[in-house]
Amino acid sequence: MPTDPICGMYVEGSPDDLALTRDNRTYYFCSSSCRDTFADPTRDLRDLGHRIAFGIPATILVIFLQYGLLRFAGAEAVEAVLALAVQVYLGRPFYQGAWDAIRTRHGNMDLLIAIGSTSAFLYSIAVLLVPGRLPDAVYFDASSAILTLILVGNYLERRTRAVAADTLEHLRSILPATVRRVRDGREETVALGEIQPGDRLKVRPGERIPVDGAVRSGLSSVDESIVTGESVPIGKAPGDRVVSGAVNGDGVLEIEAHRVGEDTFVGQIGRIVSDAEASKVPLQRTADRIAAAFVPVVLALAVAASLGWTLLGRADPTDGILIFVTVTIIACPCAFGLATPAAIVVGTGRAARDGILFKGHDALEQAARLERLLTDKTGTLTEGRPSLVEFRVIPGEDPQGLLAVAAGLESSSEHPFAPAVIAEAERRGIAPASIERFRALPGEGVEGFWNGRRVTLGRIGPEGFPAPDGPVGATARSEAILSIEGRPKALLGFEDRLRPSVASAIAELRSMGIATVMVTGDREEVARTIAREAGITEVYAGVKPAGKVEILRAFQSRGEAVGFLGDGINDAAVLTAADVGIAIGAGTDVAQEAGKIVLLRSRWTEVPLALRIARSTVRKVRQNLVWALGYNAVLLPIAAGLLVPWLGFGIYSVLPILGAAAMALSSTLVLL
16 A cells, blocks of 8 residues: 655555656655655745744744733734634645545544644634633634644654755756767757767766766766765776766766666666665554554544543533544654654665665665675675786697687676786787687686687586696685686686775674675685685685575574675575675666665675664664654543543643644654
8 A cells, every 4th residue: 555755644545636756656645735745845844944934933922912921902812813824824734634635535644733723723713702602711822832833843854854865866966957969970958868878978077977878089087986985086988988977077078878867877876765765664564554544543532532521521611622632633643654764764865875775675674684694705705806817728738829718708708807817818918819609607607619619717626617737726816727628728816805894894793793604606725715814714615606595595594684795796696595685896787786785885894884774774663663652652541631530621721732742743753
């Protein structure tokens, strides 16, 4: 059942005029005020500020007049006029929302507020118009204070929500509205939304790159800190990839658009953050059911309490009206509705600012439960930029020809070893050989055909490619075998460095009660060396992709919540099988990552930070739900007359105002 993204109330069956579409998703609202808040939060905050600026001094004057602190002829009339102005100007959003609730047959907070404040106001008008028929007490102070205090609470709530959502709004507005498209040698200024893949765009110094694509002409340096978190400019030349949101440096670039709109890096981030903010964790389901039935239950309680005390002869009609007003005002279904979305907006917003994206409705709660984290080695624990430190061939073979074949194979590969092989061939001035029918073999290596012969490059050992004669596997470096027609021809040795802060991050995870386990396809000697540097004691080496899933499920079978940290592409299967998959080294195609959490900046310090944010967010959700339940469970009986036997009905002279303050505070506290 859909819920209002502003107040969290159920809105099934809302009419079309109470719906908005944004980012290809349709949102439904309980009232026009919630719809307008969602559509333009800045304007809504400004409008609330104007109403509060009038309401506070007007309400203070009403209170001064009512309690005789200001005395002059016609003071009662002035008080009534001020209360009417507050009722009309400050009450307008609530009356609109109440009407929307009536026509859609879905109770909302506005309906309760409108009924409560209007009851107090109309009763007071009746006292003035028919003196002597009713007790002399008027409650203009209550009707005015109710609206003013609740609007102040709404303002604080929406200010907090706006601050939390700044990251998403910044992402939506970061790209330019118009761009310069180059066609047939001529430039034209067009809307960004008109750009299609294949279009050429000109980007001047200091401008943001509007699409994901490749440089076709020009030289410049580009600040890609939006991806890397590092502000050091990166040189760009023809053929180099560029990412949307990056800032062009001192040169003019002509780029070809590859991905546009929501498919760009910025678009994907915005969609992921938006999806996370709109999600519900399982803890919210019970609260949703309570909120759905809350308004009719409260109205029934208000009527029953008012009539009950009156019919029992314990309360006069004035007290009965005040009981009704207090119950309707003090109730707060919004506290239930806001409990989860408020915490998630704050948590995901904070995470996004640190380059951490939570994907999926349960990513936060699953991450908060994590007890064990399995991690890959190459490109995860290590930097993923290995260097080729050894190239040893079988005696009698041609080293240059074999390196050309290796470079040819790796030219089509996405494995971290590929750039090292290609770079070494370039350093020696060797052109990559032409490879046909290339195929990647997950967990084994790559293969193809060169001059009609099958060539392979990959694992050592009986389960992979056969090793050549001579000492192999005696060092702590990663090694691969180049074979032709199944016969080993060369050994390639690689070395990679541990990522910065890995050891300290793993120590922090240990302090959080999370055990870290290395699961890698590399050899035992290499894995143990890296594990010692990282502070990992449990290691599984020589594991194929399917084996990683088996190891993960073995831990899960013990009842543990198990995560996997990998590069998001090569480890797709185990990332999907994990309770929570964390993709590191994701690059720019974040939407295609298998992980439920994506670390944009590929820093290990973000791993414990992401889990701490998840834990604090879920803890806040639980606290909010406890607060919402406790608030209503304690104050509704008090409003209905629980304390009357001890304190009498005199408490209702102030209880409506205190109730309005408590209701406003309840909605605000779940956001703090």
